[in-house]
Amino acid sequence: MVSLAVILPVVCHHTKFDESKYIGIIFFGYFCFRSWGENKPEAELAMFWNLCQPFLFSSVGASILFSKIETSIIGKGLGTIFIGLIVRWFGTFFCLVG
Numbered sequence: 361m362v363s364l365a366v367i368l369p370v371v372c373h374h375t376k377f378d379e380s381k382y383i384g385i386i387f388f389g390y391f392c393f394r395s396w397g398e399n400k401p402e403a404e405l406a407m408f409w410n411l412c413q414p415f416l417f418s419s420v421g422a423s424i425l426f427s428k429i430e431t432s433i434i435g436k437g438l439g440t441i442f443i444g445l446i447v448r449w450f451g452t453f454f455c456l457v458g
Contacts (some may be wrong), residue, residue: 366387
């Protein structure tokens with residue numbers, strides 16, 4: 361599983377189809393769930409996640425090219441984030457209230 365997770369982005373980059381790695385990540389999670397079911401190796405996954413988490417979030421952050429962002433869409437982007445936070449807040453509130 362680890363080797364597939366490492367090979368997927370490399371293959372996607374070399375085939376010049378970089379966007380497919382995100383779809384592959386979604387299917388990879390589903391494939392792990394179908395393979396392991398409820399018998400997943402939780403301790404090993406937790407250790408692996410703690411090692412990979414900084415690389416994952418730093419690579420996502422590094423892929424943002426601020427020079428390519430048009431200033432006219434900054435307001436729309438912030439508005440979208442704000443609306444998403446409000447919807448998430450209400451959803452969480454109503455789930456916890458019962």
